[in-house]
Amino acid sequence: MNRINQKLQEDKKLLSIYFTAGYPSLDDTVGVIQELEKNGVDMIEIGLPFSDPLADGPTIQASSTKALENGMTSEILFTQIENIRETVSIPLIIMGYLNPMMQYGIEAFCAKCKEVGIDGLIIPDMPVDVYHDEYQAIFEKYGLINVFLITPQTSEERIKFIDSISNGFIYMVSSAGTTGAKNSFGNAQADYFDRISTMNLKNPQIVGFGISNRETFNQATDKAKGAIIGSAFIKHLTKNGTKTIADFVSNIR
């Protein structure tokens, strides 16, 4: 069974952390992953940096720009995490934009993911129908879970369709906006979280965008299975480097 599906069966709220590969320094990728697992994080999204990250706010944009300046590429990422499964056992997901994966070759990219032990992909600019028509068979061949996003504006009909072609979890974007830390969620989010939870989808939901601290984590996971923290963690790395990851995680739960 895929590590993501196994993890989703555990009887707890999941904390997932996003960070940009090759940030703050090119060679920090593996160290950050190991440190996150050691501190009890349940799942990691490894951000593959892109020059034009449309769905990201200023924090992740800046970390991506820096990672690219550091020299990060798809090739280098795969080399860095070549032996990651010798030391890390939690689910690992690559989150990135479609263009760099296309240039690598979608099938070659998926094959490499399987080889190094990546469990799934999140590709925000890959259309659902293109996945369905062109890539689903490839993802399945290499045992990769593709994670789709839904937002407060996604229609009920479309959510049901996305649920039907998902086989891991659904990434619930918390509010209309790009990635970025927020300090609290309002009534609109609470209504949205309620609405989705009453749909009884077959895939569990994990909330992302705007989770930054214990309060937002708890609000997001009140109904959902887990939450993803990205920008707030990147900010922490920018300010404190990679040595105090334990402090960051212990402030969330």
Place this chain on the structure above:
Amino acid sequence: MSYHVNEKGYYGTFGGAYIPEMLYPNVEELRQKYLEIMYEDSFQKEFKQLLKDYVGRPSPLFYAKRLSERYNTKIYLKREDLNHTGAHKVNNTIGQILMAKRLGKTRIIAETGAGQHGVATATVCALMGMECIVYMGEIDIARQAPNVARMKMLGAEVRAALSGSRTLKDATNEAIRDWISNPVNTHYIIGSVVGPHPYPDMVARFQAVISEEMEWQLQEKEGRSYPDHVIACVGGGSNAAGAFYQYLDDERVNLIAVEAAGKGIHSGESAATSALGEDGIIHGSRTLLMQTKDGQITEPYSISAGLDYPGVGPMHAHLYASKRAEFISITDDEAMTAGLELSQLEGIIPAIETSHALAVFEQRKFKENEIVILNLSGRGDKDLNTYIDYFKL
């Protein structure tokens, strides 16, 4: 074979809508409604009236006698430079502001490079009393000060794009991010035949007025509605799409798309996307774009800010891949020389974007009895400083 968009939003293998889910409702709403709205009688009536009374259409089709003698062929200039705001861009912004109103939107966003599309957007927003925010790269704001001032005078807010390379592609990213954050009340007026479907097709249809007029104007002058060649410069490709539109499936007409080679195709400072680009995704569209082997989008260069875009619209990627159109690239120097020549032979100072198209006459011979229409996409007022610096005038 048709060179128009298919029902799934593709031109051959190019096009589509590669957008994050956050944008799906907006783009889908537009996709479902754009054709119906555009071809309503009341829409067409208002659109045509504004093009006539506000933009000043039809734009003349001018027989350029001295230029024709110089190159020993028959050259007509389609005078988009005479439009209000000085370029073809306004045909699209008039169409899209009417679309936005019918979609019930109250807030308009746009991206701009040189500022021409930003000015054309700010203009129609003033006309319609709509809030207008224009994203512009920090570097472009510094080098296009007069257009920034125009947009402000027209009541628009100009927001600096501070990310990435701080030019047109980043301004486009910022506009898209704004749209993600304001999904309900906002319409994004894209400035060229780029972006996710249905934008390339919608913008092409609004610009198609250029070739619709060419057909009857040429019929009047030459007794036939089609030329042998149509020449247009290509940044994203909107003026070319408009000039080609009626002739796309008419193989009697040779289409010539002109890209900016900058300091030379292989100089590392170029914007010749067809020559240097690879299949990929930019701003929600699958098309040809300039990128590294690792799939990072690279920064183009051209002396002309309007051609300084790392991609090209999907219609043009298909015209290139299928060889329906001839693609020619022109360097900064060749363009500047051609711009000066037109000024002195015909008394028309062209935009530097258009000067690239004009330089084709030095590169490629046409027969004496052939009819060539060149789309004069804009006037050179905005470029005077560049011309002055270049020629030490």
